[in-house]
Amino acid sequence: MTSPLILEPVFQIGPVPITEPVLVTWAIMIGLAALAFLVTRRLSLQPSRAQAALEAVVSAIDGQIADTMQADPAPYRALIGTILIYVLLANWSSLVPGIEPPTAHLETDAALALIVLGATIVYGVRMQGLGGYLKTFAEPSWVMIPLNLVEQITRTFSLIVRLFGNIMSGVFIIGIILSLAGLLVPIPLMALDLLTGAVQAYIFAVLACVFIGAAIGENRPPRNASGKEHDTP
Amino acid sequence: MNDTIQAVSIIAAALAVSFGAIGPALAEGRAVAAAMDAIARQPEAAGTLSRTLFVGLAMIETMAIYCLVIALLVLFANPFIK
Amino acid sequence: MRIDWWTLGLQTINVLVLVFILSRFLFRPVAAMIEERRAAAAKLLDDARAARAAAEAERQGVEKQAADLAQSRGEAMKAAAEQAEAEKRTILAAARAEADRLRAAAAADIARERREAAAATSDEASRLALDIAARLLSRLPEEARVTGFVEGLAKGAADLPESVRAGMGANGTPIRLKVPRALSADEALACRERLSQALGRAVEITPIVDPALVAGLEIDMPHAAVRNSFRADLDRITAALTQDGRQSP
Numbered sequence: 228m229t230s231p232l233i234l235e236p237v238f239q240i241g242p243v244p245i246t247e248p249v250l251v252t253w254a255i256m257i258g259l260a261a262l263a264f265l266v267t268r269r270l271s272l273q274p275s276r277a278q279a280a281l282e283a284v285v286s287a288i289d290g291q292i293a294d295t296m297q298a299d300p301a302p303y304r305a306l307i308g309t310i311l312i313y314v315l316l317a318n319w320s321s322l323v324p325g326i327e328p329p330t331a332h333l334e335t336d337a338a339l340a341l342i343v344l345g346a347t348i349v350y351g352v353r354m355q356g357l358g359g360y361l362k363t364f365a366e367p368s369w370v371m372i373p374l375n376l377v378e379q380i381t382r383t384f385s386l387i388v389r390l391f392g393n394i395m396s397g398v399f400i401i402g403i404i405l406s407l408a409g410l411l412v413p414i415p416l417m418a419l420d421l422l423t424g425a426v427q428a429y430i431f432a433v434l435a436c437v438f439i440g441a442a443i444g445e446n447r448p449p450r451n452a453s454g455k456e457h458d459t460p
Numbered sequence: 461m462n463d464t465i466q467a468v469s470i471i472a473a474a475l476a477v478s479f480g481a482i483g484p485a486l487a488e489g490r491a492v493a494a495a496m497d498a499i500a501r502q503p504e505a506a507g508t509l510s511r512t513l514f515v516g517l518a519m520i521e522t523m524a525i526y527c528l529v530i531a532l533l534v535l536f537a538n539p540f541i542k
Numbered sequence: 543m544r545i546d547w548w549t550l551g552l553q554t555i556n557v558l559v560l561v562f563i564l565s566r567f568l569f570r571p572v573a574a575m576i577e578e579r580r581a582a583a584a585k586l587l588d589d590a591r592a593a594r595a596a597a598e599a600e601r602q603g604v605e606k607q608a609a610d611l612a613q614s615r616g617e618a619m620k621a622a623a624e625q626a627e628a629e630k631r632t633i634l635a636a637a638r639a640e641a642d643r644l645r646a647a648a649a650a651d652i653a654r655e656r657r658e659a660a661a662a663t664s665d666e667a668s669r670l671a672l673d674i675a676a677r678l679l680s681r682l683p684e685e686a687r688v689t690g691f692v693e694g695l696a697k698g699a700a701d702l703p704e705s706v707r708a709g710m711g712a713n714g715t716p717i718r719l720k721v722p723r724a725l726s727a728d729e730a731l732a733c734r735e736r737l738s739q740a741l742g743r744a745v746e747i748t749p750i751v752d753p754a755l756v757a758g759l760e761i762d763m764p765h766a767a768v769r770n771s772f773r774a775d776l777d778r779i780t781a782a783l784t785q786d787g788r789q790s791p
Contacts, residue, residue: 232532232533232536232537232544233536233544234544234549236544242490243548243552244548244549245552246546246548246549248549248553249549249552249553249556252553252556252557252560253556255560255649256556256559256560258562259560259563259564259568260563260564260567263563263564263567263568264567266568267567267568267571267572270571270572270575271575272575272576272578272579272582278572278575281568281572282572282575282576285568285572285573285576285782286576289573291511294507294508294511295511301573304565304569304573305564305565305569305570308564308568308569309557309560309564309565310557310561312564313557313560316587324677332543332549333545334546334549334550334553335549335553337545337550337555338550338551338556339551339555339557341554342554342558342561343469364717378668385522385719388522388525388526388529389518389521389522389525391529392522392526392529393521393525395532396525396528406782426514426518427518429514430514430515430518433511433514433515434515434518437515458748
């Protein structure tokens with residue numbers, strides 16, 4: 228049994244080793260870009276079926292962001308929505324035979340968590356200024372500064388490990404089951420993997436929302452009224 | 461020597477996962493029970509409650525996942541195995 | 543345990559690129575479309591509201607028009623009523639004036655008739671008085687109708703102005719003496735003597751019979767007269783009576 232912690236490069240471009248998560252991510256990117264380009268090429272006020280579905284997805288994301296952050300979802304829609312869609316597709320890519328999800332490897336999760344960490348800092352500084360953002364580390368008092376700093380690191384680490392552990396364990400368990408009984412037995416576990424993947428994608432996006440919302444502080448602009456109706460869990 | 465260390469590592473991994481799963485399992489059960497109670501009392505708050513429940517479950521689950529990661533580290537990245 | 547830093551960096555770049563791609567090609571146009579649809583719906587609502595407001599304004603305009611119409615109708619009716627009232631007043635005034643005129647004319651007629659009646663009554667009365675006087679005198683002796691008045695005649699002649707007296711019976715012309723009946727010789731003599739005595743010279747007389755005198759003697763001259771008879775007395779009384787009657791009708 229191969230270790231899930233070790234990546235073997237598929238091929239090499241110069242000094243850069245290209246591994247399987249990168250390839251899968253590229254495939255996902257190409258697919259998403261093609262879909263987005265195809266659907267948004269002819270947007271109209273009378274939506275087609277695909278456009279209606281996309282609009283429902285975007286509205287649901289907007290509603291979740293507005294509910295979680297109590298703020299206008301427009302500036303965060305792209306980041307949160309992309310994280311949600313990408314993590315969801317990456318988790319579900321295990322359905323394709325022979326493909327291991329990119330999120331089952333630490334590097335992809337670390338990349339996502341680092342992006343979230345950077346986004347919290349960028350949004351916090353943008354909304355409150357550098358001094359205002361740094362001041363949030365001294366709340367409720369300066370004694371908490373080390374704890375707040377450690378929290379920044381640990382919650383990023385927990386983001387990484389949570390996603391990695393869930394997806395990797397699913398892949399790992401299916402691998403073990405497959406080695407024991409190849410036919411029909413893994414199917415319930417794969418269904419559980421689908422559920423776990425969706426929930427983990429949602430949790431990752433919501434936690435990103437929570438972290439960014441905590442970073443931008445209380446003096447955020449009034450939330451958009453359009454975000455209220457979409458209260459899907 | 462390596463065989464002994466590997467055997468001990470496997471035992472340690474199993475212990476870590478099993479005992480690490482006990483606490484989060486109990487905690488998740490309590491959390492879900494409380495959430496069900498709250499939803500039964502206040503069905504109109506089901507959306508907010510279930511979202512908070514999922515986030516909370518994920519937080520709790522993280523403990524179990526930590527244990528799992530430790531087990532995997534012990535199994536596949538054991539620094540004492542040459 | 544080995545972290546593949548190349549994979550980590552590549553995945554980070556990949557995710558960032560994906561964020562850009564989806565933001566550019568998916569979220570922004572779809573959100574814009576949602577916003578556009580929302581704006582279109584809002585515009586539709588606004589249009590409907592505006593149309594309703596316009597309809598409402600139109601309805602109010604029509605109502606106002608109707609009210610104006612009713613008001614103008616009321617004003618016209620009021621004006622007509624006023625006109626009718628004025629005409630009625632005019633007609634009434636005219637009728638009243640006509641009535642006043644008629645009443646005044648009637649009053650004038652009545653007054654005239656009363657005057658005429660009074661005149662007729664006075665004539666009647668004077669005639670009646672003359673008749674009465676004549677009837678009464680006829681019971682007296684015939685002499686009384688002349689001789690009782692001789693003194694009065696003389697006195698009247700004496701009261702005349704001097705120039706008139708001088709002209710009376712001058713140059714032998716006789717004085718025209720009106721008498722109620724033919725004088726006897728004695729009476730004629732007596733009359734001539736009294737007159738001559740009154741005038742201071744001898745005069746002749748020419749008796750002229752006038753039964754209307756009833757009783758008395760009168761001298762009739764071109765420039766003067768001596769009224770000395772029942773007739774003259776009755777005339778004076780009648781005149782006084784009618785004068786009184788006219789002054790207090």
